[in-house]
Amino acid sequence: MQAARNAAAPSPGAAGSAAPRPAGGLGRAWWIWGVGASAYLVAMLHRMALGVAGSDAAERFGVPVGQLAVFTSLQLVLYLAMQIPAGLLADRFGPRRTLAIGLALMAGGELLFGLAHSMGLGLVGRALVGIGDALTFLNVLRLAHAWFPSRMQTLLAALTGFAGALGQLVSTVPLEASLDGLGWGGTFLGLAAVTAVLVAVPLTLVQDRPGAARGRRAPGSETTHVQHEPILRTVVDAWRRPATRQGFFVHMATLTPFMVTGAVWGVPYLQGTQDMSRASAASFLLVGSLAFCVTGPLVGLLVGDRARRGRIAAVVFPATSTGAWLVLMAWPGGTVPRAVLLIALLVTGAGAGASMLGFEIARRAAPPAASGAAAALVNCGGFSASVVAALVVGRLIGDGGGSASATQHAMLPVLAATALGLVGSLLSGRTARRAAGPERAAQARAGVAAD
Numbered sequence: 001m002q003a004a005r006n007a008a009a010p011s012p013g014a015a016g017s018a019a020p021r022p023a024g025g026l027g028r029a030w031w032i033w034g035v036g037a038s039a040y041l042v043a044m045l046h047r048m049a050l051g052v053a054g055s056d057a058a059e060r061f062g063v064p065v066g067q068l069a070v071f072t073s074l075q076l077v078l079y080l081a082m083q084i085p086a087g088l089l090a091d092r093f094g095p096r097r098t099l100a101i102g103l104a105l106m107a108g109g110e111l112l113f114g115l116a117h118s119m120g121l122g123l124v125g126r127a128l129v130g131i132g133d134a135l136t137f138l139n140v141l142r143l144a145h146a147w148f149p150s151r152m153q154t155l156l157a158a159l160t161g162f163a164g165a166l167g168q169l170v171s172t173v174p175l176e177a178s179l180d181g182l183g184w185g186g187t188f189l190g191l192a193a194v195t196a197v198l199v200a201v202p203l204t205l206v207q208d209r210p211g212a213a214r215g216r217r218a219p220g221s222e223t224t225h226v227q228h229e230p231i232l233r234t235v236v237d238a239w240r241r242p243a244t245r246q247g248f249f250v251h252m253a254t255l256t257p258f259m260v261t262g263a264v265w266g267v268p269y270l271q272g273t274q275d276m277s278r279a280s281a282a283s284f285l286l287v288g289s290l291a292f293c294v295t296g297p298l299v300g301l302l303v304g305d306r307a308r309r310g311r312i313a314a315v316v317f318p319a320t321s322t323g324a325w326l327v328l329m330a331w332p333g334g335t336v337p338r339a340v341l342l343i344a345l346l347v348t349g350a351g352a353g354a355s356m357l358g359f360e361i362a363r364r365a366a367p368p369a370a371s372g373a374a375a376a377l378v379n380c381g382g383f384s385a386s387v388v389a390a391l392v393v394g395r396l397i398g399d400g401g402g403s404a405s406a407t408q409h410a411m412l413p414v415l416a417a418t419a420l421g422l423v424g425s426l427l428s429g430r431t432a433r434r435a436a437g438p439e440r441a442a443q444a445r446a447g448v449a450a451d
Contacts, residue, residue: 029147035256036140037163043136044167052176069394072264075130082134087376093138094208105132107195114188146209151272157356165293172286175257218334238374247358248381253318255382255420258352272407273334291349318422321351325415334408389413
């Protein structure tokens with residue numbers, strides 16, 4: 001009977017491990033996660049700043065607005081290139097020091113960007129911002145995995161996304177007001193100064209896991225005896241899991257529209273198709289950001305650790321994002337009624353909030369010691385598509401002549417990315433369910449034997 005009970009127990013890779021109860025209860029866990037989430041809020045603010053400052057950047061550097069894609073694409077390319085290293089650092093090096101390094105890099109990058117009057121120096125600044133940004137999100141998830149039980153992981157991923165959404169909110173109307181009041185230098189140098197001060201916070205207040213002091217492994221902690229696989233094998237094994245691929249495509253379908261519009265092309269698109277001022281365009285983008293804020297925690301609460309609800313949500317949100325952008329791209333003449341536009345932006349923001357489902361889908365199938373690598377691959381889904389889409393949109397806007405219809409058609413790569421993510425999610429989800437069937441059946445048989 002004991003053997004049967006052991007067989008019936010779910011494997012760590014099937015559902016993730018429950019964190020040991022931290023000293024001080026969940027209150028301390030929430031505090032430590034909150035420090036990490038604050039770092040992610042700041043990172044999202046840095047990442048999305050050009051969404052409102054695009055026109056100012058074009059004027060400052062003396063380039064056509066179409067060339068602004070170079071800034072965002074470089075930042076996102078480096079962010080994307082750093083995902084696997086960041087995930088491995090989260091697993092091996094620990095969040096405390098990695099978060100501090102990320103904040104320091106973002107502070108230095110924003111300082112250079114605020115002082116720059118040339119494309120070259122501006123690109124160096126955005127490159128540093130992209131690298132530092134890449135070191136935040138996955139390490140916040142790693143803190144959540146270490147400090148909270150498995151049943152809370154979906155909610156924690158959603159709340160981490162909510163923290164990023166708050167940073168996105170600050171990057172819209174408040175940042176536009178700062179640019180008007182303080183100017184370019186005051187805004188970006190102020191961001192650099194605040195971020196530099198925050199470098200000391202994770203170093204002082206964060207522990208990598210319960211029982212660890214200043215990042216040291218303590219006897220009895222969950223990672224004391226973990227033997228890490230070689231790096232390449234860890235990454236390859238993570239990608240071979242159908243759940244990782246499903247998370248990758250869910251992330252692509254739901255995050256890409258939000259990233260492309262929020263990071264750089266939202267304001268030019270709204271100005272070009274709707275004849276809006278920059279302030280009005282920023283206000284409309286704020287709607288999507290508010291939906292991002294609200295949806296993430298709601299999805300986390302509704303889905304929880306219920307796998308069936310997660311599977312449904314992993315279809316519904318990519319499908320609605322694809323449908324919204326199909327309407328925007330198919331509307332005759334490009335000028336969409338404001339009510340339809342608001343609904344599409346709400347759906348775009350809601351999809352971005354639900355993109356955190358991709359990480360939970362992958363985590364459930366990943367061994368605890370490789371959860372960072374799985375999360376890194378999922379994160380590549382939305383950001384790889386965003387990089388490609390932003391570059392193609394920039395090229396199409398530059399060649400389109402500036403009419404409303406041309407600007408509308410220039411955004412077609414956004415629709416292509418979310419549709420590809422929807423199809424990939426459906427196919428890989430079906431494969432994941434087929435692969436999980438025998439395992440569930442074996443666990444059910446073992447449970448009967450144990451009884």
